[in-house]
Amino acid sequence: xxxxxxxxxxxxxxxxxxxxxxxxxxxxxxxxxxxxxxxxxxxxxxxxxxxxxxxxxxxxxxxxxxxxxxxxxxxxxxxxxxxxxxxxxxxxxxxxxxxxxxxxxxxxxxxxxxxxxxxxxxxxxxxxxxxxxxxxxxxxxxxxxxxxxxxxxxxxxxxxxxxxxxxxxxxxxxxxxxxxxxxxxxxxxxxxxxxxxxxxxxxxxxxxxxxxxxxxxxxxxxxxxxxxxxxxxxxxxxxxxxxxxxxxxxxxxxxxxxxxxxxxxxxxxxxxxxxxxxxxxxxxxxxxxxxxxxxxxxxxxxxxxxxxxxxxxxxxxxxxxxxxxxxxxxxxxxxxxxxxxxxxxxxxxxxxxxxxxxxxxxxxxxxxxxxxxxxxxxxxxxxxxxxxxxxxxxxxxxxxxxxxxxxxxxxxxxxxxxxxxxxxxxxxxxxxxxxxxxxxxxxxxxxxxxxxxxxxxxxxxxxxxxxxxxxxxxxxxxxxxxxxxxxxxxxxxxxxxxxxxxxxxxxxxxxxxxxxxxxxxxxxxxxxxxxxxxxxxxxxxxxxxxxxxxxxxxxxxxxxxxxxxxxxxxxxxxxxxxxxxxxxxxxxxxxxxxxxxxxxxxxxxxxxxxxxxxxxxxxxxxxxxxxxxxxxxxxxxxxxxxxxxxxxxxxxxxxxxxxxxxxxxxxxxxxxxxxxxxxxxxxxxxxxxxxxxxxxxxxxxxxxxxxxxxxxxxxxxxxxxxxxxxxxxxxxxxxxxxxxxxxxxxxxxxxxxxxxxxxxxxxxxxxxxxxxxxxxxxxxxxxxxxxxxxxxxxxxxxxxxxxxxxxxxxxxxxxxxxxxxxxxxxxxxxxxxxxxxxxxxxxxxxxxxxxxxxxxxxxxxxxxxxxxxxxxxxxxxxxxxxxxxxxxx
Numbered sequence: 001x002x003x004x005x006x007x008x009x010x011x012x013x014x015x016x017x018x019x020x021x022x023x024x025x026x027x028x029x030x031x032x033x034x035x036x037x038x039x040x041x042x043x044x045x046x047x048x049x050x051x052x053x054x055x056x057x058x059x060x061x062x063x064x065x066x067x068x069x070x071x072x073x074x075x076x077x078x079x080x081x082x083x084x085x086x087x088x089x090x091x092x093x094x095x096x097x098x099x100x101x102x103x104x105x106x107x108x109x110x111x112x113x114x115x116x117x118x119x120x121x122x123x124x125x126x127x128x129x130x131x132x133x134x135x136x137x138x139x140x141x142x143x144x145x146x147x148x149x150x151x152x153x154x155x156x157x158x159x160x161x162x163x164x165x166x167x168x169x170x171x172x173x174x175x176x177x178x179x180x181x182x183x184x185x186x187x188x189x190x191x192x193x194x195x196x197x198x199x200x201x202x203x204x205x206x207x208x209x210x211x212x213x214x215x216x217x218x219x220x221x222x223x224x225x226x227x228x229x230x231x232x233x234x235x236x237x238x239x240x241x242x243x244x245x246x247x248x249x250x251x252x253x254x255x256x257x258x259x260x261x262x263x264x265x266x267x268x269x270x271x272x273x274x275x276x277x278x279x280x281x282x283x284x285x286x287x288x289x290x291x292x293x294x295x296x297x298x299x300x301x302x303x304x305x306x307x308x309x310x311x312x313x314x315x316x317x318x319x320x321x322x323x324x325x326x327x328x329x330x331x332x333x334x335x336x337x338x339x340x341x342x343x344x345x346x347x348x349x350x351x352x353x354x355x356x357x358x359x360x361x362x363x364x365x366x367x368x369x370x371x372x373x374x375x376x377x378x379x380x381x382x383x384x385x386x387x388x389x390x391x392x393x394x395x396x397x398x399x400x401x402x403x404x405x406x407x408x409x410x411x412x413x414x415x416x417x418x419x420x421x422x423x424x425x426x427x428x429x430x431x432x433x434x435x436x437x438x439x440x441x442x443x444x445x446x447x448x449x450x451x452x453x454x455x456x457x458x459x460x461x462x463x464x465x466x467x468x469x470x471x472x473x474x475x476x477x478x479x480x481x482x483x484x485x486x487x488x489x490x491x492x493x494x495x496x497x498x499x500x501x502x503x504x505x506x507x508x509x510x511x512x513x514x515x516x517x518x519x520x521x522x523x524x525x526x527x528x529x530x531x532x533x534x535x536x537x538x539x540x541x542x543x544x545x546x547x548x549x550x551x552x553x554x555x556x557x558x559x560x561x562x563x564x565x566x567x568x569x570x571x572x573x574x575x576x577x578x579x580x581x582x583x584x585x586x587x588x589x590x591x592x593x594x595x596x597x598x599x600x601x602x603x604x605x606x607x608x609x610x611x612x613x614x615x616x617x618x619x620x621x622x623x624x625x626x627x628x629x630x631x632x633x634x635x636x637x638x639x640x641x642x643x644x645x646x647x648x649x650x651x652x653x654x655x656x657x658x659x660x661x662x663x664x665x666x667x668x669x670x671x672x673x674x675x676x677x678x679x680x681x682x683x684x685x686x687x688x689x690x691x692x693x694x695x696x697x698x699x700x701x702x703x704x705x706x707x708x709x710x711x712x713x714x715x716x717x718x719x720x721x722x723x724x725x726x727x728x729x730x731x732x733x734x735x736x737x738x739x740x741x742x743x744x745x746x747x748x749x750x751x752x753x754x755x756x757x758x759x760x761x762x763x764x765x766x767x768x769x770x771x772x773x774x775x776x777x778x779x780x781x782x783x784x785x786x787x788x789x790x791x792x793x794x795x796x797x798x799x800x801x802x803x804x805x806x807x808x809x810x811x812x813x814x815x816x817x818x819x820x821x822x823x824x825x826x827x828x829x830x831x832x833x834x835x836x837x838x839x840x841x842x843x844x845x846x847x848x849x850x851x852x853x854x855x856x857x858x859x860x861x862x863x864x865x866x867x868x869x870x871x872x873x874x875x876x877x878x879x880x881x882x883x884x885x886x887x888x889x
Contacts, residue, residue: 003077003081003152004073004074004077004081004838004862005074005401006169006172007073007076007077007148007152007172008070008177009072010025010075010172011066011069011073011175011176012024013173014173014177014180014249015027015062015066015180016090016175017064017175017177018180018181018743019062019427021480021879023059023062026055026059026063026067027062027063027067028061029051030048030051030052030063030141030845031708031841031845032843033047033048033051033844033845033859034048034840034841034842034844035144035841035846036048036782038837038840038841039843040252041549044214044582045783046880048845048848049719049787049848050653051430052845052848052849053852057518057870057873058867060849060852060873061519061760061873061876063845063846063849064129064846064849064876064880065180065184065304065876067585067842067843067845067846067880067884068184068846068876068879068880068883068884069176069179069180069882070842070845071839071842071843071880071883072145072179072583072883073148073176074139074157074838074839074842075145075883075886076145076148076149076152077152077619079149079625080152080156080400081155081625082625082628082800082837083153083156083624083625084156085750086628096633097631097635097636098632098634098635099214099217099221099634099635099638100217100220100221100224100629101418101635101640102226102634102635102638102642103116103162103218103222103224103638104221104638104850105223105476105639106119106638106642107225107226108642109347109644110448110644111642111644112231113226115642116222116226116642117229117230118815119236119641119642119708120234120235120237120642121604122604122606123205123235123237123603123637123638123641123642124236124237124239124575124605124606124607124784125237125238125239125606125607125608125609125633125637126238126239126240126241126608126609127238127239127240127241127605127609127610127611127633128240128241128242128243128246128381128608128609128610128611129202129203129240129242129243129244129378129616130242130244130610130761131179131242131609131613132242138182138183138184138186139197139198139201140182141179141182141184141233142174142201142621143201144178144179144182144250144618145179145621146205146418146571147171147175148172148175148176148698148729149621149622151168151171151172151175152172152888153624154168155168157330159486160406161181165580169795173355177314184876184880189216191253192251192253192254192258192262192517193243193258193261195245195263196244196265197240197265197297198244198246198615198616199244199266200266200269200377202616202620202621203240203242203267203269203377203378203615204269204272204273204377206323206531206621206622206623206626207240207304207620208273208369209365209591210620210626210627210630210832211240211372212365212368212369212624213627213632213633214238214552214627214630214795215234215368217231217631218234218237218634218706219231219234229546231540235408236371238630238633238634238858239372239378239462240373240378241379241380241608242266242378242379242381243326243380243383243610244262244379244380245258245259245261245262245263245265245378245380246259246262246381246382246383246461246606247381247383247604248382248383248384248428249383249384249385249467250385252832255444255446256440256441256444256447256448258622259339259382259445259448259452260451260452261378261381262380263376263452263456263460264407264542266376266377266378266460267375267376267456269300269376269377270374270376270377271328271329271331271374272614273369273481274328274339274366274369274370275328275329277362277366277369278324278325278328278366279325280362280559281321281323281363281366282318282325283466283565284320284322284362285315285317285318285320285346285363286312286315286317286318287315287316287358287541288314288315289314289316290314292351292353292354292355293530294316294317294349294354295345295348295349295352297345297348297349298316298317298320298345298346298348298349299316301323301342301345302316302319302320302323302526303482305320305323305327307323307639309322309837314528316349317346317532318351318699320342320345321346323342324342327339328399331376335374335375335456335457335459336370336371336375336376336455337369339375339848340367340370340371343363343366343370343564344367346363347359347363347364347367350363351477361482363598364737372592374459376458376459377872379459379460379461379462379463380460380461381461381463381464381465381844382419382445382449382463382464382465383465383466383467383496384442384464384466384467384475385466385467385468385469386466386468386469386470386478386495387468388407388438388442388476389442389466389474389477389478390407390473390477391407391438391439391513391550392435392438392439392442392443393418393477393480394406394407395435395436395437395439396435396682397417397431397761399435399482400792402417402421403417408484411471411472411473411698412828414471415471415472415473415476415479415516416474417445417514418473418476418479418480419476419517419518420482422478422479422483422518424477426587427484428480428484429443429444429485431449438750441483441720446481446484446485446487447485449461449482449485450486450487453487453490458487458490458491458731461756462490462491462492463489463491463492463494463496463535464478464492464493464761465492465494465495465496465577466492466494466495466496467496467498467538467539467655468496468498468728469495469496469497469502469509470502470503470509471509472509472512472513472516474495475493475495475509475519476513476516476518476519477501477511479493479518479519479522480491481657487523488525489522489525492526492533492535493522494535494536494537494577495509495510495536495537495539496538496539496579497509497536497537497538497539497542497548497559498539498542498543498546498579499539499543500540500543500546500547500551500552500555500669501546503538503543503555503559504555504557504559505539506536506559506561507559507560507562507565507566508565510536510567511561511566511569511570512536514566514567515570523572530888531571531573531606532570532571532572532573532574532835533573533574533575534567534572534574534575535575535576535577535608536574536575536576536577536578537576537577537578537579538556538560538576538578538579538581539579539720540552540556540561540578540580541579541722543555543556544733545671545721545733546670546736547668547669547672547674547738548668548669548671548673548733548736548737549668549672549733549734549735549736549738549769549773550664550666550668550669550736550737550738550741550769551665551666551669551672551737552771553567553765554661554662554664554665556663556752557598557599557661557765560576560598560599561599561601561602561859562604563602564602564604567605573604574602574604574605575605575606575607575608576602576603576605576606576608577596577607577609577610578607578608578609578610579610580594580609581592582610586788588634589637591609591632592635592636593635593636593764593768593816594609594768594813595607595633595636595637595783596636596640596764596768597767598640598765599765600640600641601644603637603640603641604641605624607637617802618886619715640818645731653763655766656788657755657759657763657766658685660749660752660755660756660759660767663741663744663745663748664741664742664745665741667737667741667744667745668737668738668740668741669737670737670742671736671737671741672736672737672810673802675732675736675737675801675805676736676806678800679799679804681794681797682796682798682801684792684797685789685792685797685801685802686724686808688784688791688792688793689724689728689730689788689789689791689792689802690724690727690788691724691727691728691730691850691878692720692721692724692855693880694871694874694875695724695727695878697871697875704885710763721733722734723882726882726885727847727850727878727881727882728784728785728788728847729779729780729781729784729785729786729788729847730782730788730809731776731777731779731780732805734772734773734776735776735809735812736805736808736812737775737808738773738812738815738816739808739809739811739812739813739814739815739816740808740811742756742812742816742818742819743811743815746815746818753818753819756819757819757821760819760820764808766830770771770816770819770820771829773812774816774820774825774826774829775826775829775832777809777813777816777825778825778832778833779824779836779885780809781837781840781844781847782806782809782810784844784847785802785805785806786802787807787847787848787850787851788847789801789802791851791854791855791858804886814818828867837838842884843881844879844886846880846881846884847877847881848873849877850878850881852873853870853873853877857871
């Protein structure tokens, strides 16, 4: 609380200095009215509405900035309190969900050193920063917030003198003042280059160093519980990748040229990181040949490179660091292998000549960093819509006279034609394509991948994903295109199954592919020491939008099990790629809980998980929070994959639990689709009772809100779908249908509630599902949602649909509490409950302001002079509410 008071007081001082006592009094009056509403005082809601409605635009702007900045600051304070608790637990030796805890538990369960080494050889966790961030904050704002966080942390870790304390508080006030005077959202829509820069900020400032810390922690835990073993050379159990600049699904701004520019930007950023570190080491490694010897190999390398420097003639290490610096500056290293070779020359010389501490310090960190992040920082995944591949092939086949309509062929005929073409040695693309712009772009994309491999190495793009994969021909099409440019043995071809129907068909689709001789040959050519491998991506966002939260989660779970079975039947190791969003409605929630809730067998071939949108900033702005997150991820992965079979016997999913989930899934799906897809006027309600149309003007992403290939509701992306409901505080994507499903099941089963309670206690999957639903039910507010419902012009539509939403909300709250066995939501999570309660009096006014702004904005002609200022203010409320709820979409 002391940090919240300090930051709140400093923010109040800035408001007073910038706008006077009247503005500060207004902020306090609105906050008090919001607290009174939360306390259910009579007339409080009407009072708050009256205050907000009687203000002018400038007063709204001050309130939005005040509450929006307060959330940014309270997030810092809460993070710092979390860090305090974690440090206290670690100092007392009771730190849970860490890498050491996982290694300890596995050791206690009888996992031998050999078993552990085998586990690490197979364990592959890849976290993928996505190419469509819903992050509403600018990078410039993030940097200011990080400075404030660093200063708050300094107050904890250092005993400050009064003058030092005063200086720190002044510096914090300086940053808060700058925040107040900085535009919170971009003035123009983000470009792909902006998004790349956004991702690079987190990679270079936090992720690289924190990842190295995690490997050091893993090595220390292994040495503690398995002494006498050499754990210096650990396999790449944790890596990062990116979609930023590579994901072109529905984003016409991601061109082949943009992707090549992104790769160049990543390489330049990696070189800058290493140049800075090597410059420091060059001045630090001043060991003199007069005092200690250096290896002959190192001396010869210095001489061969012309590295002798008469300013420090006997300082061989310093001279060779200078050589490395020069080579990096000139971009003379083709790949990280050559850079590593030079660094290892220094390490070997140090270890051979009484330099163990120097070898194990900053140099070893740099070597590990170069091994993990290379000169490319992260591999770039390429994603494209499978339907665009098919349309391009349709045009090419017609030009060559192979078929008049590839798109019109039966699926079996498509597969036969593609299989013949894959086997055909003649060129498929003309030297100079003269097809439609869309087809030429598909060809250029695949040629770009081959060009990137030649320029930077095969590691820079190792995965190509086809979204909306619905048939075996979608993967064979990718194989044909990859073979044509000569990269079919160098990239993983990945289907993305997104809708519930696609998830159900996925195992049959993969079985057909595994029996196709050309596809099988591709897998065999790609197979390494781990044998045949297939990466499959499953989408949480669209399946949830398609069938509701409970049906989506169960279909994802069962699809994983069936995919595991079909892959095992064909001798293929499965790597699942989880396309999880930031919000609960798009598969979000704690990553470690998500990993532990998956079928244990699903991790055997490794796991990839997207880190999307605002999640990137919340997890990787603070190094300590990032370290905790990565520890939780690795803790879950180690235990899920490494626990001995006998210890899992008691966690087997019972037949009656599966039957219960089948019933819950179907009931939830019917209730959700009845509202969203079958209720007349629902789309009109959604567009009027949320800021969905205004969101299209928020310049937070380079990608359009709709997919161009379709129209209507299906064309809306899951991000704005969830984002809009989050803003109105209804948040229906993450809970609608769950209450009906639970109540229906209990009503139809004599022991239904007891069975659900047992599932919650004993089954990680069902526990995670219920906990995630509970969190968003707690964030939702039907009183606020009712304000947005008043924006709907048709009274009958408004009353019917909001009535159904409110009734299902109350039912969901009641049933979730009954399953957990508690009187109120979040009684089992008091810290989170207090956080939400602390935020509500500050979030609520932003909702009241947003509703008032939407009323006035929608009554204006877009050409009216007042329209743009009102729109800017509306967009600012969107940013503030997102910060207050700690989620966008």
